[in-house]
Amino acid sequence: MSVITINEQGYREFCRFLEAQCGIVLGDSKQYLVRSRLSPLVNKFGSASLDALLKEVITGRNRELRLAAVDAMTTNETLWFRDGYPYTVLAERILPELAERKRPIKIWSAASSSGQEPYSMAMTVSEIQAKRPGFLPNVSIIGTDISSSMLEQCKAGVYDNLALGRGLSPERKRAFFEPAEGGRMKIKDSVKRIVSFRQQNLMENYTLLGKFDVVFCRNVLIYFSPEMKSKVLNQIANSLNPGGYLLLGASESLTGLTDRFEMVRCNPGIIYKLK
DSSP, rough: OOOOOOOHHHHHHHHHHHHHHOOBBOOTTOOHHHHHHHHHHHHHTTOHHHHHHHHHHHHTSSHHHHHHHHHHHTTOOOTTTSHHHHHHHIIIIIIHHHHHHSSSSEEEEESSSHHHHHHHHHHHHHHHHHHHHTOOOOOEEEHHHHHSSHHHHHHTTTTTHHTTTTTTTTTHHHHHHEEEEGGOOEEHHHTTTTTEEEEETTTOOOGGOOOOEEEEEOSSSBBBBBHHHHHHHHHHHHHHHEEEEEETTTTOOOOTSSEEEEEOSSOOOEEEEEE
16 A cells, blocks of 8 residues: 555544644545655554555554654645734734833734744833833743644754745844754844743643733634634633733634624734624
């Protein structure tokens, strides 16, 4: 049997497994994605074929394999300062408003992937602090992800030239990074100390994370079913302090999913404020 083929029934069973584990809905035409993400695990775990590997994942007898498969399927592309406007709105509108409350500011990057989003937030905070000393004295950012391998990358804060070239200006590269081994660059400690990381499945309860003033949940909901989107959004609403803000991806909206937020039009972009 070829390693790169997938039995249709096996694919459907794996889709049900993946949705149950982490909310991701693949649909009928994403076999190519499963092949590209999971084929490397066939040799690594000594499976006879990709079909055999999927069966092993679903039965769950090999916990390491199950975790590796979920890890591979939930690892997504990311870049620095993605879409631009969320960080402009954060710097020019949200943080100044929160600073007036004279209390610590907590920000959550849900599904932080390899760290570009929370570190972009931290750079934004650092730039404001440099321009206005004392204006933002106590800001903390937490990045969460379901993927343990992504979280290890986040914590290391080390990136190669390919990753650094995606959305990061030369000025910010000079200001916030320092040389690391193998020609790579490492986030400076002055930025890293603002951010912490922990594992979190968005399908599960978030109460142990505490309350936040701002939540970035960008380009995550597109993978979920409508029911799961609604559940996640209402749990995020419960995690926000009064008047807190939610920022979604450019192609995402709350329509028909929750009534807990009011839409705020910015120039550019849209953000959501807890009612």
